[in-house]
Amino acid sequence: MRNSFFTILILALIIAISGVLSIYSSTYQKEGAWQDIHLRQILWVTIGLVCFFIVSGLNYRKLWDANYFIYGAALFFLFLVFVLGITRLGAQRWLKIAWFNFQPSEFAKLAIIIFLARYFSRKSVDDTSLLSGKFGIFRGLILPFIFVGIPMFLIIEQPDLGSGLMLLFVFVCLLYLTNVRLKYILTFLTLIILPLPFFWHFLRDYQKQRLLVFLNPNIDPLGAGYTIIQSRIAIGSGGFFGRGWLSGSQSQLYFLPESHTDFIFATFSEQWGFLGSSLLILLYYLIIRQGFVIAQRTQDTFGRLLAYGISLLLSMQVFINIAMNMGLAPVVGLPLPLMSYGGSSILVTFIALGILVNIDRTRTVF
Amino acid sequence: MDRKIILNFFVIFMFIALLAGLFNLDLLQGSKFRKLSDSNCIRLISQLGARGNILDRNGEVIVNNKISYDVMVLPQDLSQIGPVLTKISRILGISTNELNAAFKKNFISASVPVTVASNIELKKAVALGEYKAEEPSIIIAPKPLRNYPYGALACHIIGYVNEIDRWRLTKLEDYGYKTKDIVGFGGVEEKYDYYLRQEEGGLSVEVNHRGKFMRVLGFQAPRNGKDVQLTIDLNIQKAAEEALSGKKGSAILMDAQSGEILALANYPNFNPAVFVNQRSKISRLFNNPDSPLVNRAIGSSYPPASIFKIVGSAAGLELKKINLSTTYVCSGSTMVGRRKFACWDTHGPQDIYQALAHSCDIFFYKTGLLMGAQSIHDYALKLGLGRTMGFELPYEVSGFIPSPLWRKINRFQNWFDGDTANLSIGQGDCLVTPLQATNMIAPFANGGYLLNPYIVKAIGGLDLSAKKKKLTAVNFRKSTLDVVTKGLRRVVSDKEGTGNVLSSLPVAVAGKTGTAQVTRGATHAWFVGFFPYENPKFIICVFLEHGGPGHAAVVCAKKIIEEMSLKGLI
Numbered sequence: 001m002r003n004s005f006f007t008i009l010i011l012a013l014i015i016a017i018s019g020v021l022s023i024y025s026s027t028y029q030k031e032g033a034w035q036d037i038h039l040r041q042i043l044w045v046t047i048g049l050v051c052f053f054i055v056s057g058l059n060y061r062k063l064w065d066a067n068y069f070i071y072g073a074a075l076f077f078l079f080l081v082f083v084l085g086i087t088r089l090g091a092q093r094w095l096k097i098a099w100f101n102f103q104p105s106e107f108a109k110l111a112i113i114i115f116l117a118r119y120f121s122r123k124s125v126d127d128t129s130l131l132s133g134k135f136g137i138f139r140g141l142i143l144p145f146i147f148v149g150i151p152m153f154l155i156i157e158q159p160d161l162g163s164g165l166m167l168l169f170v171f172v173c174l175l176y177l178t179n180v181r182l183k184y185i186l187t188f189l190t191l192i193i194l195p196l197p198f199f200w201h202f203l204r205d206y207q208k209q210r211l212l213v214f215l216n217p218n219i220d221p222l223g224a225g226y227t228i229i230q231s232r233i234a235i236g237s238g239g240f241f242g243r244g245w246l247s248g249s250q251s252q253l254y255f256l257p258e259s260h261t262d263f264i265f266a267t268f269s270e271q272w273g274f275l276g277s278s279l280l281i282l283l284y285y286l287i288i289r290q291g292f293v294i295a296q297r298t299q300d301t302f303g304r305l306l307a308y309g310i311s312l313l314l315s316m317q318v319f320i321n322i323a324m325n326m327g328l329a330p331v332v333g334l335p336l337p338l339m340s341y342g343g344s345s346i347l348v349t350f351i352a353l354g355i356l357v358n359i360d361r362t363r364t365v366f
Numbered sequence: 367m368d369r370k371i372i373l374n375f376f377v378i379f380m381f382i383a384l385l386a387g388l389f390n391l392d393l394l395q396g397s398k399f400r401k402l403s404d405s406n407c408i409r410l411i412s413q414l415g416a417r418g419n420i421l422d423r424n425g426e427v428i429v430n431n432k433i434s435y436d437v438m439v440l441p442q443d444l445s446q447i448g449p450v451l452t453k454i455s456r457i458l459g460i461s462t463n464e465l466n467a468a469f470k471k472n473f474i475s476a477s478v479p480v481t482v483a484s485n486i487e488l489k490k491a492v493a494l495g496e497y498k499a500e501e502p503s504i505i506i507a508p509k510p511l512r513n514y515p516y517g518a519l520a521c522h523i524i525g526y527v528n529e530i531d532r533w534r535l536t537k538l539e540d541y542g543y544k545t546k547d548i549v550g551f552g553g554v555e556e557k558y559d560y561y562l563r564q565e566e567g568g569l570s571v572e573v574n575h576r577g578k579f580m581r582v583l584g585f586q587a588p589r590n591g592k593d594v595q596l597t598i599d600l601n602i603q604k605a606a607e608e609a610l611s612g613k614k615g616s617a618i619l620m621d622a623q624s625g626e627i628l629a630l631a632n633y634p635n636f637n638p639a640v641f642v643n644q645r646s647k648i649s650r651l652f653n654n655p656d657s658p659l660v661n662r663a664i665g666s667s668y669p670p671a672s673i674f675k676i677v678g679s680a681a682g683l684e685l686k687k688i689n690l691s692t693t694y695v696c697s698g699s700t701m702v703g704r705r706k707f708a709c710w711d712t713h714g715p716q717d718i719y720q721a722l723a724h725s726c727d728i729f730f731y732k733t734g735l736l737m738g739a740q741s742i743h744d745y746a747l748k749l750g751l752g753r754t755m756g757f758e759l760p761y762e763v764s765g766f767i768p769s770p771l772w773r774k775i776n777r778f779q780n781w782f783d784g785d786t787a788n789l790s791i792g793q794g795d796c797l798v799t800p801l802q803a804t805n806m807i808a809p810f811a812n813g814g815y816l817l818n819p820y821i822v823k824a825i826g827g828l829d830l831s832a833k834k835k836k837l838t839a840v841n842f843r844k845s846t847l848d849v850v851t852k853g854l855r856r857v858v859s860d861k862e863g864t865g866n867v868l869s870s871l872p873v874a875v876a877g878k879t880g881t882a883q884v885t886r887g888a889t890h891a892w893f894v895g896f897f898p899y900e901n902p903k904f905i906i907c908v909f910l911e912h913g914g915p916g917h918a919a920v921v922c923a924k925k926i927i928e929e930m931s932l933k934g935l936i
Contacts, residue, residue, distance in 0.1 A: 176369055233406065236391040236399025249407045253574040270403075274392035278385055285381045292374060308370075312377070319380045326387040 004290055004360040005056060008353050011287045012052075012338055016045045016346070018280065019339030022268045026251040026259040037260065037341060044343045048350030055354030059362055063355070064302055067118045071147070074111035077104035078154040085158075091333065093158050103344035105155045105163040110348055112148055112167055113174075113309035119144055120178040121301035130179065130301060140180040141188055145171065159204055162332030166316060168192070173312045174305060214330035227263065228327045230256045234266040235277070235326060242273025260341045262333060265325040281322065287353075288315045294360040303359040310352045407572050408583065409478070415564030416510035418591030420524055420554060422600040423626075423823055429524055429638075432513040435491035438479035438505040439469065450501055451482065457493050458483055479505050485643060510564075511642055518637040520603050522661040523596065523630055523759065523821060525553025526638035552659065554822065556760050558594050561825050565589035592826030597626035601933055602926075606631040609925035613918075614656065615891075615910035616663040617926060618804045622902040624835050625808075625817030630801075634658040664757055667765040667797035668909065671882035672725045672864075672916065673892045674746070674792025676807060676850060678733055679718055681745035683846040687736040690849065693717045696728040702787045707731055710881075722853030723860040725879060725916075727791050734790025739781055742789055743769040748840055749806045750816050751798050758821050765802050768795040793883060803894050804907040807878070809840045810851045811896035811905055816840055854878055855899050865893065865920050872931050874899035877906070877923075879916030888912040893919035897927065898936065 024038035063070070077095065081104055085092040094101040123130055135141075148171045156164035175185050200208070209224035217225035217232075234250035237243065246252070248270035251259040259267045269277040291311030298304045314337055321336040323329035335342055337349040391399065420429040437454060441447055451469065455462045460483055468482045486494075491506050512527050530538070530547045541560065543549065549563070550556040567588030572580040606617040606629040619629040636658040640647045651659060660666060682688040696713035699706050709727040713720070721729035734742055746752060752767035768789065770781035788794035798806070801819060808817045818836035823829065854876040857865040864879040877895020884890060891913035896902040906926065908919040930936050 173373065177373065230406075232391060233399045233402045235388070236395050237403035238392055239396040239400060240393060249572070250403055253407050253572070253580065255406050255575045269388070269392070274388060274396075277388050277392070281381060281384050281388070285378075288377060292377070296370065308373075312373070315377045315380060319384060322384050323387065326384075326391055328383070328387050 004294055005357045008287060008290055008357055009052070011283055011290070012350070012353055013049075015280065015283055015287075015338040016048070018268060019264065019336075019341075020045065021245070022264050022271070022339065023260045023341050025246050025248065025271060026256075026264070026267045028246070029252055030254075040343075041341050041346075044346045047343075048346045051347060052350040052354040052357075055351050056357040056361065058358060060303060060306065060355050060358045061362070063114050063306070064118055067114055070111045071115045074104065074108040075151060075154075077102075078108055078151055080104070081158065082154070091158055091160060093160055093333075100343050103342065105158065105160055106344040106348040108151045108155065109163065109166060109170070109313055110310075110352055112151060113170055113313060114306065115147060116144060116171065116174045117302055117305035117309055119147070120174060120180075121305055135180060137184055137187075141175070141184045144175075145188070159207070160333055161203075161207055162320065162334040165332070166313065166320075166334070169316050170309055170313050174309055177305060177308055210331045214327070217327065224331075227257050227331060228324075231263050231266040231325050232327045234259075234263075234270040238270045238273040238277070240274045242269070242271050242276055245271055247271065262321065262331075262335060262340060263325055264340050265322050265336055268339070269325075281318075284315075284318045288318075291356050294356055298359055300359075303362070307356055307359050310356055314349070314352070407574070407580075408570055409573050410568055410570050411479075412566050412568035413588045414509055414566060415588035415590045417512065417527070417548075417564050418562040418826075419593045420562075421593060421595045422598045422603070423596065423628075424599065425595070426600050427515060428520055428596070428598070428600065430513050430515070431510040433488075433508045434485045434511045435488065436481050436507045436509050437483040437486060437491075437494060438481050438507055440479050440503040440505060441469075441473060446503065450503055453497060453501065454482065454494065454504065457497070458486060458490055479507075484509070485511070512638070513642075514637065514639045516600075517639065518635045519600075519607060520598060520630070521553075521635045521638050522632045522663070523553050523598060524638060525550050525555035526636075526641045527551070527555055528641050552661065552761070553759055554594055554596065557758055558822065558825065562591040562594060564591045594822055594826075595824040597621075597628065597821055597823045597831075598630070599628045599935070601935060602930060603629040603631060605629070605926050605929035605933070607633070607635075609922050609929070610908075613910050613913055613922065614662075615908070615913055615919075615922075616661075616800045617909070617922065618663055618800055618905075618907045619926070620804050620808070620817070620819055620905045620907075622808060622811040622896050622905045624831070625805075625819045625837075626823070626831070627819055627821045628904070630661075630663050630821070632660075632662045661759060661761065662909070662911065663800045664759055664762040665799075667763050667799045667802075668890050668911070669794075669796055669882040669884070670751075670792040670798040670803060671880035671890070671892060672792060673803055673806075673878045673880035673894050674790075674796065674798075675722065675725065675730050676810070676854070676878055676894075677746045677749055677751070677792075678730045678737075678742060678790045679722060679853060680749070680810075680842060680846055680850050681737055681741055682733040683718070683849055684745070684842055685737055685741060688718060688733050690718065692733075694721075694726075694729045694732050696726050700728050700731055702731065702735065702783050705784050707784070707787050718849060719853045719856050720860075722850070722878065723856035723863040725857075725864050730790045731787045734786050735783060737790075739768075739770050739786040739789055742786070743767050746796075749809070751802050751806060755802070755805065755819065757801060757819055762801075763799060765799050766795060766797040792880065800907050800909040803892065803909070804905055807854075807894045807896060807907075808905055809842065810847055810854060810876075811902035814840055814842055814844075814847055851876065854895065858895075864916060865895070867917070867920050868895075868924055868927070871897075871924065871927055873897050873927065873936055875923075875927065876902075879920055881916040884912070888914050891916050891919035893923045895923065903936065904930075 020038050020041050023041050027037050081095055086094050086096050094103050148167055152164045152167045213225035217228040234256050250256045250270050251267040256263055256266055288311050291307055295304050295307035317334055317337050320329055321334050324331050335345040416431040419427055422428055451465045452462055455465050465482045469480050472480045495506055527548050528551050530549045550559040567586040569585050570583045572583055574580055602619050610617050610631050610633045616632040620627050634656045636651050693715050695715045696709050698712040699708040713724050713726045716726045716729045746767045752765055754762045754764045773779050773781050809815055815837040820834040823831055857863045857878055858868045858875050865877055868875045875895050875897040876899045880892030882890035891910040894907045896905045906923055908923045910919050
């Protein structure tokens, strides 16, 4: 029982430390405010760890009660981004709170998972069976989708297509895990996929560009395709053993943009090669596997769905981010959990892991 | 199946896909990406060494290098280029538009300096250098260029330098030659290009994504090419070229004992500097109908005419078809079969000495008919005709000596006595190069040895003459050599001798003239000889293309020898 606590803690700590090392290596040659960015990341990791300890001690069932408050807060912050959010790299994703920038979409992901987990694990008053088994198409699909759709729309409008689609993915996965009929899910998926060509017109120009260069980065090697090309070069030039700590030319001479945030995997991979990168992927897999194991041995439906949701969210973020680093997925603004620089992502990930640990800790109560 | 297990597999599949992608990038395509990564951040800035000098036998410079200056601009900040170019144009006196056009044409990337003007004078380079403090983007790069202090002198020996062509590139790629390399064409520049060639050195530097210099990764000093010392004596070369000037043809002076070429002059000639700084004139050189680029001394062959009588007399004496008492009466013509073969004059009774001195055709017709065509052919080959001699300059041709067998096989025709008669006076299909003619007479000057003519004495200070000097005995009887040598002397000493003009020289000359009939235009004039007669040191060969009778060549040779004795070179 204490096992999962330490396993997750150690795994997360190793990943976070390698993240700090990568951030340091990619920014130590830059001047001015960039130089202490790794210190700020250390601070975030420390705060994250504190949150992890606190959350892992709080009973997760309290989330059940706080559900509407959390959902409401997430919506509120997302609205606030529209009004007060600061614009960086062409997207309005951040709220300036005191001395740091807060990214509500990170928080919203967790909020949605909590909301859906609760929604699908309600029981009728007189019966101990789950309500979700009896859900029709409206209550099983449309209603929850409206609840997911509002924050999703707000996030996509920021614009942050990656995080928005992440919500959609979590939604579909949780639908799949509850007893909602397969028929509904398939209908839903068809409804999403069919009008995709139509959605093309709603994409922003840069998003279209990114999708096009995903298909062929060389159509615009100095513009939209530049990042993918440089990131692939960075990863590939690592070879088997990598170029060594602080000797990656791609990330240290700034050929690779966003080398400390979204493209930190490329930075890491250039320096540690195939060996280090596959170990890192393995570490991520072990954390996610730990989440699945916790989900499987939890009897409480809410806890189970919550654990699945968190693990799936993590795995999908890791997959999309690393795949886009390798040019296997289009470039979307998704950070690599635990590694990329950014307070919101680090905090939310540690809190999510804390919830996971707590689910495992509390399960014997039932 | 349980939905949870399916989801589990889905996640496992995702991570396996990531590992596969990583495997592909790192291990399958790793080396490609490593190269791309290096080309991202490593820049080479080359520094040129100087091509080796070409010296004459006394160490005097025939070709060297002068420093020229290129003005380059480092285009780190494109908005600054305009004012910088204006400044440069003010100093150089070149219009801004021209500089701008050059800049646009040569621009590669922000980290590579762009050449905007080349070959500027030292004064202007210094003036621009003053500006460097306030405009650090101006770079003045010294570049060694070929310099020809004597202009066209010895141009066919030297050759010229130019950008490498496609054919040479495919041939030389494996030896480290690259596109746009400057290589030698023709002459020593081509043949010894590998030694003369400088080794490019330079800096390899690391730059960041803006092309900003980060640090130096390595430096290799450029290396100059090796100097090539020739056997040419510049004074003799000058004398030969002066005597030849205005007359199409070539003149060769060779050391009679060692085979060192002391002078090798051709006219028309060209100035190799044209290829360095007057490139607009190049096409005129190539289109000139007189083909000034051809090295006539080795690159084209001509009928030898009467100088071939040296072969005839040596062969006749060796084969004992004639001796000192053999006398034929020259009545101006003789019948060979049903055709009448004329002599150029009526000489009366002629023995071997007189026949050589007067160049009597009748004597050699008859001697030739006695020996037969095959013997003449064989002796011609013994004297080095009819094949290349592996001379050091490129594009040597072999010349040609016909024989009955050759005619049968290649022309499907029979060989007639008339052909033998023609061959014995060096007419017909017979062709020799001036250098072959020079070597042909060597055995009579040095007591029976064919030489291996050579022109490069030392490379990079290493003396090669011991290796190059090669004597081939022709194995003629001493009496034969003596008789022919005396006969050659009589060409000059006899009052009636065809080369009598030379008798007024302070030095005793022996030799043979020749007047080659050609199908169209004036005759070719030949003179081959050696001097001083008692103790031969020099072999001289003068050939004038369409230069008239052999006398013209003798006059030319006289000028050269006079000049040499005036300068005390003999």
